[in-house]
Structure formats: structure tokens, C-alpha cells
Amino acid sequence: MRLTFLGATGTVTGSKYLLESGARKILVDCGLFQGYKQLRLRNWRPLPLDPAALDAVLLTHAHLDHSGYLPLLVRSGFGRKIHCTASTADLLRVLLPDSAHLLEEEALHANRHGYSKHRPALPLYDRHDAELALRALANVPFQTDLDLGDGVHARYTRAGHILGAAMIRVQTAEGSVVFSGDIGRPLDPLMEPPGIPGPADTLVLESTYGNRRHPAVDPEAELADAINTAVARGGVVVVPAFAVGRAQMVLWLIARLKARRAIADVPVFLNSPMAESVTAIYARHPDDHRLSAAECAAMGAAAHYVTSVEDSKALNLRHGPMVIVSASGMATGGRVLHHLAQFAPDPKAMILLTGFQSGGTRGAALLAGASSIKIHGRQVPVRAEVRQLESASAHADGDEIIDWLRRLGWAPRRVYITHGEPAAADRLRQRVQEELRWPAEVPDYRETVELGGG
Template identity: 60%
Template sequence: MRLTFLGAAGTVTGSKYLLEHEGRRLLVDCGLFQGLKVLRLRNREPLPLDAAAIDAVVLTHAHIDHSGYLPALARQGFRGPVYSTPATRDLAGLMLPDAGHLQEEDAAYDNRHGLSKHRPALPLYTEEDARQSLRLFQPRPFHEDFEPIPGVRLRFTRAGHILGAASVHVAWDGGTVLFSGDLGRDDDVLMRPPEAPPAADHVLVESTYGDRRHVEADTATVLAGIVARTAARGGIVVVPAFAVGRAQALLHLLHELKQEGRIPDLPVFLNSPMAADATEIYHRHRAEHRLDDQQSAGMCRVARIVNSVEESERLNRLRVPAVIISASGMATGGRVVHHLKAFAPDARNTILLAGYQAAGTRGAALAGGASQLRIHGEDVPVRAEVTSLGSISAHADRAELLAWLGRLPRPPRRVFVTHGEPVAADSLRQAIEERHGWPCTVAEHLHAHEL
């Protein structure tokens, strides 16, 4: 078995791992690169193999950095099956067309306003391309072996993180390899904790937070304080939130805080039709998360759903305290960018970051204390309070990653550290070697290894 890293090596995005066995090719994850321009440009570069030569794709979960390249792959000629859990298929049915639609919208906006160096600016793929790729999905349940390519057996185990997220165990006559996928947390607001990993000869582990611990804080209390102090000064809380996972956690917390009278009864707007639909999918798959029927229903009704572009534009004229939750989570695109343009210049308002912010994104710039943001060709001043809710992260931190590895039934021959910025990845490598004494390698882009 040959493993090649086609993404998520030296970065937290673009997850793609190519397995080659006896002339067959299996791609584990098919994600978009995000963040720094040098990474985003990789999305436009040809893969080092013919897309039509890939026999099957396996997705760990539906986030765009793990699934968002799939329509482009299909556009290039991939016609094989795409395996995922049922909930991942349901979420991908929302996220991939939305990604295509946003790319079309962004290209059209750039063309109207002359903001692109390309004439014309073109999307990587369209909404229709994404819908066509959804026909390739063949969902499989957790804990059931199946054969994506001849001679290779695969099984999904629960990874936490978001609905449907899985670790992927791959077995063949010569050995086994385990892909952690993105691992959730033991005390996540929504999701149940990751399951113990099965034994494997080789393990790929994510390292998004491989160099740090999450803040030990009561998430609800911190959120209540942010909302209350912003409302007291007549401001608006703008939350760039991932439409799947963080948006639902925030809606649940806001509903609970309102019910308990811990925040004012101010309006909450969910300005992401996809996030609204994703919330309904969470409601349907209640067996996979912690919320009971009543809590799940409350999560669905706490916010007013904003559907049309006209309604979204009207939100920018709000002058009363409110909470606006809108995608994208790292402020790389989508409707939240327009809200940042409208509300960042006013010191009464708050920008609340509620997830990991990859290098090169507007979210990372805000987290780093930027005094202005470049939006639609303009420099927008940032006078609003900028804060983060680190305790709501959906990613395991350093200690939780090490604990998950420690639950392996036997030591692996080698661990590959992936899906992390260079410092985080190497920090986790050192920690694994020190704690467990296992051979450990940090993944490098386009490097191949014989397993």
C-alpha cells in the first residue's frame, strides 16, 4: 500500500490522502485549500494524477476542507463511488451546492466591480457541478465493513467533531492504516465524544490544536457575558460561524441562555440558509448528538432565519442590539463578509470568533488584532470589540489528541501527523514521541510512503 499526501500537510485545509494498492486508487477526503493565497491557488492546479484514474473516494466528514474539492474532481472526470456516513451525505447535500453557489456569486461580484485580475473571474465549480457530484454518494453506516476497492476493507468509527464525522480504518492483506479525521472533544456542547480508535499498523492523526490546550471555561457563561455587555452598549454581536457544527452549538447555547434569563431577550438572526437546513439535519439525526428532543427543538426555533439577499442587506441597517450568526466561519466569503463591512467600524459592536481561524483568512487577521480588513477592494476599519469563544471549538486539543492515541489497543508502527500548521504539527510529533515512544513523521505535501 502506498500513501501520498495531496493536502493537509503543513496546513489545516485541503485534506486529500491517496492510497494505491495493486493498481487501484482510493482517495481519503477531497477537500478545498483555504486561507493563504499560495494555498488557495493549489485548488486551481491539476492533481498529480488523472481524476478518472481514482477508483473511489472516502469522506471523513462534510466540512469543505475535507469534501469541497469533490465537485471539481467530478468535473475533471472522476466517476467512481463516494463513501461516507449517512449524515455526512445529508450535510454534503447542503454544503457542496452552497460552495458552488458562493463561488459563482463571488465571481459575478468580482466581475461586476472589476475586482479580479482574471477577465472574467470564473468559479472553480458551479452549483450544478456540485449537485451532479452528489449522485456519486453511496452512504455506509458506522461499524460496518465494506470494500471500496477490491482487496481493501474499510470501516467508519465515530470521531465526534460534527454530525456524521468518522475516523476511517483501512485494512488489506498486508496491513492496516487508520485516518483520525477531525477529532471532536470529550465535553463538546453538541457531539458525543470520539470512540476509542481501533488497532492499526499506521495512524494518521490531525494536529489542528496540536500545540495548545483549549481555554478551561464555562462556554455558556462566557457567551452570556459577551452578549450582555454588547447589548448594554447598544451594539450587535456578529458571529462568523461554520454553518455546520458551530452554528448549531451557538443556537443551542443562546436558546438555553434565553430560557434561563441570563441574556436579554434580543433578536437572534441566522443569516445562512444552509445553516438553517443543517440545523434541521441535526434535529433528524438526534441519536448522534447530546441534545434531547426538547433541546433540539429549541435550537431550531431560537433564531429568525434570513433567506433572501434583500433580508440580509436589511440586517446591515440594524440599530438595535441583536446577534447575527452567519457563514463563513473564517470570514473568507459568504454573507458574513458584508456584515463585517457594516458593523466592524462601530465600537459598540462585537465580532465573536467561534472556531479555528486558518492563516491568511480574515478571521485570522481579526484574531491577530488587525485594525482594518480588506473587503471588496476596500480597507474597512475595525473598531468593534473582537473576541473569541475558544472553549466552543469542535477540535480536540493537544491533551485530547494524545489521550485518543493512548487508547489504541497496541502501539502502531508509525504515526503520521497531518492537518496542522507547521508549528502545531511538529509540537504534537514531539509530544507523541516523548509520551508514547512511537516513530512519528510530520506529513509533507506530495510526499509518498510505503505502508
């Protein structure tokens, strides 16, 4: 059995793992590279595999760094099924067309303003490609055997990361592998703690926060302090948030804070075209999160939804304190860019980052204290206060990952540490080796390893 790492090596983006057993070829996750330009350029290069020869795609969750390459895979000839949980499928029906739309808009914008080297600039894929990918989705229930033929079976276990997120255990005649996907936190306001997959010879383990510890602060208290600080000086709070997961968590925390009057009753706007549908998806899958129907409704009612482009632009002209939650979470695209262009130069404003900021993104630059960021081809000065809502992470930190590994109740023969920037991945590798005494390594991009079986 062979495993090839086609992404999420040295980076948290581009997750793609090719598992080959006998004549079977399975791709686990199919994400976009984001962040540094040299990473993003990989999205444009052909994969070192024939998409038409793949038997199946197994998807851990809906985030684009795990799913956003699917439209291109389908356009390049993949014609089989994409297996994912029902919640993930619902989220993808919102995310993939939106991703295509953003790519189309970016290309249009680049053509209009002439800042692309390519004439004309073309999108990586378009809405038609996204539509074709959606038609290939097949639902897999959690904890149910998925028979992929030729003795290959898969089983999805809850990962606690975002709605529908799973870890996937694949069993073949030659051995077994668990792909951790993104691992959630033991005490998340919205999600149940990560589950325990069955034993496997090989574990592919994420390491986003492998070298860090989340502060032991209550996310509600951290958010209240940020909003109150900005509101007290009459400033606007711009919250770049992943449209799926972090946006809902921020809304839920705001709903709770407002209910107990811990923050002023300032207007809150959710400016993401997919926001309303994503909230509805939470309500449709009550088993996949911790909120009751009433709590889902409160979360949905915590903000005014901004749907039209006109209303989105009008927001920038509003005066006085307000909170604007908008995608994307690392400010790599989307409507939040227009708000950052408007409010980043305002010293009264606050930019509140809510999730992991991958190197090379505007979010990472803001976090590092950049004095200006480039938006739509021009430099925008940053005078607003920049904060990171550290307690609101959707990823387990190093200690939480080690705790989860101890709870597994089985020991893999080898651990491959992926989905982390180099320092994070290597620190987690050391910890796995020293604290658990399990052989662990950090694979390279496009590296292929032979997996020893049982």
C-alpha cells in the same frame, strides 16, 4: 502500500490523501485549500493523479476543507462512488451547492467590480458540478464493514467532531491505516466523545490544536459574558460561524442561556441560507448527536432565520443590540462579510469568532488585531471588539488528542501528523514521540511514503 499527502500539510485545509495498494487507488477526503493565497491557488492546479483511475473516495466529514474539492474531482473524470455517513451526505447536499453558489457569486462580483486579474473570472466549479458530485454519494453506516473489492475494506468510527464525522480505518492485503479525520472533544455540548477505531499499522493524525490547550471555561459562561458585554454598550454581536457545527452549537448555547435568563432577550438572527436545512438535518439523525427531539426544536427556535437577500441587507440597517450568526466561520466568504463591512467599524460592536481561524483568512487577521480587513476589494477599518469563543472548539486540543491516543489500546508503527499549521503539527509530533514513544513525522505537501505492512 503507498500514501501520498495531497493536502492538510502545513495547513488545516485541503485534506486529500491518496492510498495505493496493489492496483487499488483510494482517495481519503477531498477538501478545498483555504486561507493563504498560495494555498488557494493549489485548488486551481491539476491533481498529480488521474481522477478517472481512482476506485473510490472515502470521506471523513462534510466540512469543505475535507469535501469542497469533490465537484472538481467529478468534473475532472472521477466516476466512482464517494462513501460517507448518512449525516455527512445530508450535510453535503446543503454544503456543496452552497459552496458552488459562493464561488459563482465571487466570480460575478469580481467581474462586476473588475478586481480579478482574470477576464472573465471563472468559478472553480459551479452548481451543476456540485449536483454531479452529490449523485456519487453512497451511505456507509458506522461500525460496518465496507468492502471495496480486492481485499480492501473500510470501517467508519464516530469522531465526535460534527454531525456524521468519522475516523476511517482502511485494511488492505498489505496493511492498515487509520485516518483520524477531525477529532472532537471529550465533552462537547452537541456531540458524543470520539470513538476508538480498530488497530492499524499507520495512523494519520490531525493536529489543528496540537500546540494549544483549550481554556477550562464553560462555553455557556464564555458566550454569556461576550453577549452581555456588547449588549450593555448597545452593540451588535456578529458571530462568523461554520454553517455546519459551530452555528448549531452557538444557537443551542443561546437557547439555554435565554431559558435561564443569563442573557438579555435580544433578537438573534441566523443569516445563512443553509441554516434551516442544517438544523432539520440534526433532527433527522438523532443517533448522531446528544440532543433530544425537544432540544433540537429549542435549538431551531433560538433564532429568526434570514433567508432572502433583502432581509439579509435589511439586518444591517436595524438599530440596537442584536446577535447575528452568519457563515462563513473564518469570514472567507458568505453573508457574514456584509455584516462585517457594516459593523467592524463600530466600536460598540463585537466580532465573536467561534472556531479555528486558518492563517491568511480574515478571521485570523481579526484575531491578530488587524486595524482593517479587505472585504469585496475595499479596506474596512476594524474598531469593533474582537473575541474568540475558545471553549466552543470542535477540535480536541493537544492534551485531549494525547488522551485519546492513550485510550486507543493499540500502538501504530508510525504516525503521520497532518492537518495543522507547522508549529501545531511539530509540537504534536514531539509529544507523540516523547509521551507515547511512537515514531511520528510531519509529511510534506505531495510527499509519498511507503507504508510497512503487518
